Every structure is written in C-alpha cells, then in structure tokens.
Amino acid sequence: MTKDECKQVVLEIIADIAPDEDLSNVKPDVRLRDQLQLDSMDFLDIVMELRKRHSIEVPEKDYMQLASLDSCAEYLTPKFNALPAKS
Amino acid sequence: MNTRSHYDVAIIGAGMSGLAAGIRLAHFGKKVCIFERHNAVGGLNSFYSIAGRKFDVGLHAMTNFVRPGVKGTPLTKLLRQLRIERDEFALCEQKQSRIAFGPRGETSLRFTNDFAVLEAEVAARFPAQIDGFRALTAAVRSYDDVSLDAQPISAREVVRRHLADPLLEDMLFCPLMYYGSATERDMEFGQFVIMFKALFLEGFARPFEGVRLVLRVLLEKYRAAGGERRMKCGVKQIVTREGRATALVLDSGEEITADHVISSIGAPETERLCRAGFTPDRSGLNPDLQVGRLSFVETITILNRQPAALGWGSDTIIFFNDAERFDYARPAGRVDPRSGVICLPNNFDFGPGRELSEGVFRVTCLANYDPWAALPEEAYRAEKARVFAEVQRSARRFLPAVDDATLADATLTTDMFTPRTITKFTGHFGGAIYGAPVKHRQGRTALSNLYLCGTDQGFLGIVGAMLSGISMANYHILQRG
Numbered sequence: 001m002t003k004d005e006c007k008q009v010v011l012e013i014i015a016d017i018a019p020d021e022d023l024s025n026v027k028p029d030v031r032l033r034d035q036l037q038l039d040s041m042d043f044l045d046i047v048m049e050l051r052k053r054h055s056i057e058v059p060e061k062d063y064m065q066l067a068s069l070d071s072c073a074e075y076l077t078p079k080f081n082a083l084p085a086k087s
Numbered sequence: 088m089n090t091r092s093h094y095d096v097a098i099i100g101a102g103m104s105g106l107a108a109g110i111r112l113a114h115f116g117k118k119v120c121i122f123e124r125h126n127a128v129g130g131l132n133s134f135y136s137i138a139g140r141k142f143d144v145g146l147h148a149m150t151n152f153v154r155p156g157v158k159g160t161p162l163t164k165l166l167r168q169l170r171i172e173r174d175e176f177a178l179c180e181q182k183q184s185r186i187a188f189g190p191r192g193e194t195s196l197r198f199t200n201d202f203a204v205l206e207a208e209v210a211a212r213f214p215a216q217i218d219g220f221r222a223l224t225a226a227v228r229s230y231d232d233v234s235l236d237a238q239p240i241s242a243r244e245v246v247r248r249h250l251a252d253p254l255l256e257d258m259l260f261c262p263l264m265y266y267g268s269a270t271e272r273d274m275e276f277g278q279f280v281i282m283f284k285a286l287f288l289e290g291f292a293r294p295f296e297g298v299r300l301v302l303r304v305l306l307e308k309y310r311a312a313g314g315e316r317r318m319k320c321g322v323k324q325i326v327t328r329e330g331r332a333t334a335l336v337l338d339s340g341e342e343i344t345a346d347h348v349i350s351s352i353g354a355p356e357t358e359r360l361c362r363a364g365f366t367p368d369r370s371g372l373n374p375d376l377q378v379g380r381l382s383f384v385e386t387i388t389i390l391n392r393q394p395a396a397l398g399w400g401s402d403t404i405i406f407f408n409d410a411e412r413f414d415y416a417r418p419a420g421r422v423d424p425r426s427g428v429i430c431l432p433n434n435f436d437f438g439p440g441r442e443l444s445e446g447v448f449r450v451t452c453l454a455n456y457d458p459w460a461a462l463p464e465e466a467y468r469a470e471k472a473r474v475f476a477e478v479q480r481s482a483r484r485f486l487p488a489v490d491d492a493t494l495a496d497a498t499l500t501t502d503m504f505t506p507r508t509i510t511k512f513t514g515h516f517g518g519a520i521y522g523a524p525v526k527h528r529q530g531r532t533a534l535s536n537l538y539l540c541g542t543d544q545g546f547l548g549i550v551g552a553m554l555s556g557i558s559m560a561n562y563h564i565l566q567r568g
Binding site for chain 1: 565
C-alpha cells in the first residue's frame with residue numbers, strides 16, 4: 001500500500017462515520033480537527049473502524065498520530081504493509 | 088464449559104437506550120443480545136394497537152431538532168454514532184409551541200425551532216428581564232453538559248441569579264421539567280442545561296409516522312449489524328458472585344451468561360434483580376436507590392377531523408399552568424390538572440398535502456402512583472373516566488374554545504394511560520417515567536461488569552436516551568478494546 005492509498009482508506013472511514021462532512025477539499029497537512037467537525041467520539045470511531053475493517057490496532061498512546069491525513073499515512077502505511085498477505 | 092448461551096454483552100430492555108447500545112456493540116463485532124419482557128420494542132416510547140388503530144405513547148415530539156448542516160449537537164452525534172442518515176428519520180418540524188400560564192393562559196410565550204422567537208417573546212412580555220434572560224442563555228450555552236462527573240447544583244439557584252420575576256422563572260422551568268425531570272420542584276443545573284438546549288435552543292420535530300419509524304430504523308440497524316434480540320423474554324434475576332454479574336436468569340428459568348451486562352430498566356429496578364428480597368426504598372434512607380415520586384396520566388382523544396378544523400391548528404405543544412406558582416411535584420390526589428402538556432401531533436409541518444389521517448389530541452398531567460395502584464379493577468375504570476374528563480376540561484381552557492357538543496361529535500375514540508399502565512408495561516417502580524431522582528452519570532453499579540443506561544443514567548428525552556446507550560457502550564466496553 002502507498003501513502004496515498006492509505007489516506008484514501010482513512011477518508012473512506014471518515015466518509016462513513018461523518019456523512020455530513022464535505023471531504024472534497026481536505027488538506028493532508030492540516031489537522032483533521034481544524035478543518036472538519038470531528039469530536040473525540042468520532043476519533044474513537046476511526047480507530048475502531050480501522051480495527052474492524054483492516055485489523056489495524058492503534059493503541060491509545062498513538063491516537064495523536066491520526067491528527068492529519070499526512071500523519072495518518074506516515075503512521076498507518078507501515079502497519080498496513082506489515083499485515084499478513086490475504087490468501 | 089457448559090452449553091448455556093454466552094454473549095459478550097447482554098442488554099436488559101429494548102427501549103431507545105438499549106437498542107442504541109446494541110447497535111454500537113454489534114457494529115463493532117460484539118456478540119450481543121437484547122432481552123425484552125414485552126412483545127414490543129420501545130419501552131417508554133412505543134405504540135400499541137386497539138381495534139386496528141395505532142396509538143403512540145411517550146413521544147410527543149423528538150427534541151434536539153437542528154437543521155441539516157448544524158453540527159456538534161446531540162442529534163448529529165447520535166446519527167453519526169449509529170450510522171443513521173439524516174433522511175432516514177425524515178424529521179418534520181413543529182409549527183410553534185407555547186407556554187401558557189394563568190387561568191385562561193393570559194401570559195403566553197411562543198417558541199419555535201428558531202430561538203429568536205422565544206427571545207423576542209420574553210423581551211415583549213418581560214422587558215425588565217430580557218438582559219437576565221440573555222445572560223442565562225449565555226450561561227447555558229457555555230456549560231459543559233456532557234461531562235460525566237460534574238458536581239450537582241440547583242438550577243433554581245442559578246436561574247434566580249439571572250431572573251427576578253418568578254413568573255418567567257416558572258414558565259421556563261415548566262416545559263423543561265415536564266419533558267424530563269425526575270426531581271420535584273427543582274432540577275440539577277446540568278439537567279436544566281440539557282433540556283434548555285434540547286427544547287429552546289434546538290427544537291421539536293417528528294417523523295410523519297411518529298415513534299414507529301424511529302424504532303423501525305433502530306431495529307433495522309441492529310439486525311443488519313448482527314445483533315440478537317429475544318422478545319417476551321424478561322430477565323428475572325442477575326446472579327452475582329464476588330462483585331460481578333455472572334449469569335442472567337430469564338423468566339422461563341433459562342440461564343445465560345455474558346461478559347458484560349447493560350441494564351436499561353432503572354437503578355432500583357436493576358438492584359432488585361441482583362438482590363432477592365430487595366424492596367424499593369421509599370424512605371429515602373438510601374438515596375441511590377430511591378424510587379421516583381413523579382408519575383403521569385395521559386389522555387388521548389382521536390378526532391374525525393384535523394385539530395385545525397376545531398380552530399386548534401396553530402400549536403404543536405402547549406405547556407400550561409394556572410397555579411399561582413408552578414408546582415412540579417407529586418400531587419396529593421390522583422392527579423394534578425392545574426398544569427400539564429397538550430400535544431397536537433397533527434400540527435407538525437409534514438409538507439404540502441400531507442396530514443395525519445386522524446386528529447389526535449393528547450393531554451399529560453402529573454399523577455400520584457399510590458392511589459391508582461390500590462384501586463380494585465372496577466373502581467379503577469370509574470376513576471379513569473372521571474380523571475379523563477377532569478384533565479381534558481382543564482387543558483381545553485388553554486385552547487381556542489370549542490363547545491362540548493362539537494368536541495363530542497368530533498371524537499372517534501379515546502384512551503388513557505395512568506401510573507399503573509406505566510408500571511405494567513415498563514416495569515418502572517412507582518410509574519416513574521423519568522426514573523429515580525438520583526442519576527448515575529457514569530452508569531456504574533455495585534457490580535464491576537454491570538452498567539446502567541437509559542433513564543437512570545440521566546441523559547434525557549428520546550435523543551438523550553439513545554445517546555445514553557451509545558455513551559455507556561463506548562465508555563464501559565468499546566473504549567476498553
């Protein structure tokens with residue numbers, strides 16, 4: 001998985017948990033909280049959807065790594081690539 | 088190992104809060120089952136049929152209405168957390184509501200889903216109080232009402248710091264108390280804030296089909312997420328050992344086990360399942376287990392025409408009172424007709440050419456459970472008929488005049504619930520719709536894996552009930568991984 005693909009995965013999750021947000025112009029280097037109305041309940045959902053859909057675990061101490069799309073990609077792409085290949 | 092059913096989470100009660108908790112947990116892969124004693128879901132907000140006609144109970148209006156695009160409010164949070172599209176509830180807004188005080192409603196404050204209307208009404212009727220009202224509104228807006236560990240303070244005290252006119256004070260408290268307060272005469276300020284926002288800063292709406300549609304959406308989400316549901320299957324005992332709930336005994340005698348148990352049935356009601364011989368504490372010695380003192384009657388009149396045809400077409404909800412001071416307390420007699428709530432569900436804006444097929448005129452008043460509970464069947468029926476007439480007569484003073492013969496001619500049928508009906512269908516001790524006076528914000532109980540949600544956790548109204556289920560599922564189970 002590339003970092004761009006990883007950002008796409010995160011955007012898909014946000015689109016599902018916050019369908020009332022406009023995601024067409026999300027800036028990758030700006031904190032998600034500063035450009036979208038996401039609260040702590042929504043961030044918890046991003047973490048849980050990552051686990052549910054992609055078996056990616058994000059421990060609580062790493063939640064700040066999900067602040068922007070860029071930081072999500074930095075943090076999550078290696079985790080995606082470390083997953084055992086689907087047979 | 089044994090062959091009993093085992094769940095990650097067992098939920099007691101399929102009301103709004105239990106269903107919402109179930110949806111969250113099932114969505115994130117928990118094996119969940121909801122146990123419901125009755126054959127209908129919805130708990131305090133449900134419907135029933137008599138002779139093919141469906142009657143809604145509970146829900147007058149969904150509070151917390153905000154228009155699309157307004158974010159960060161309870162309604163938006165709820166829709167996101169339950170993955171419900173706004174359009175699925177298809178909410179239709181109220182026309183206008185009124186708070187009417189005095190023997191004929193001489194002092195009246197109108198409000199709509201636009202807060203500026205209420206503000207202008209207060210400025211017109213209570214010009215000396217408008218600055219205080221604005222300061223109170225600012226205090227409400229800035230209060231952190233979702234904190235799970237706020238210290239309780241008296242709402243009356245806070246309001247009196249801003250308002251010097253007891254009539255305005257009572258008029259503001261009346262709707263907020265009727266739509267969710269389990270305590271007499273005063274509210275905890277955090278609860279006041281939640282209700283002030285829910286009714287005045289946000290507003291009223293309902294789906295055309297009423298509570299049935301809300302329940303259908305919730306059930307469909309729950310089923311699609313893989314949740315199980317067992318109807319006509321009450322829980323009669325929670326087996327405890329070493330500070331944990333280890334099993335649930337069902338009405339049939341069957342036992343099931345679960346890692347976590349969420350109970351939506353109320354704090355003292357849950358305690359009774361844990362402790363053989365527990366009787367509700369009416370003495371107040373153990374405040375955590377007090378039974379609520381407030382109950383209600385509601386009269387339902389089905390009309391063969393729209394209320395507008397009787398001249399009752401403008402108001403959706405009317406909160407009325409003619410006592411010198413508004414007295415939100417357990418009445419001495421069976422009912423207190425001096426104050427109450429009128430609901431005309433036809434008067435939501437359902438869109439051009441769309442109206443409910445029949446007219447509905449509902450009136451809710453405060454009632455006292457004990458004298459109702461003690462009545463033998465025949466006397467109970469006679470009292471219902473007497474109180475029905477008393478309540479309806481009182482409420483009609485606050486509506487444009489319609490003579491008795493015209494109303495009788497327009498009436499297709501009537502029904503009524505009493506505190507006794509509430510206890511029979513919801514299991515709430517004392518007919519206490521809003522539960523016990525002491526709330527358990529964190530949902531904790533004496534058992535480490537048993538949590539409360541719903542009425543006695545303390546988020547109010549139907550949106551509050553659903554948020555309660557969501558919050559408790561998140562806080563106690565999902566956040567722990």
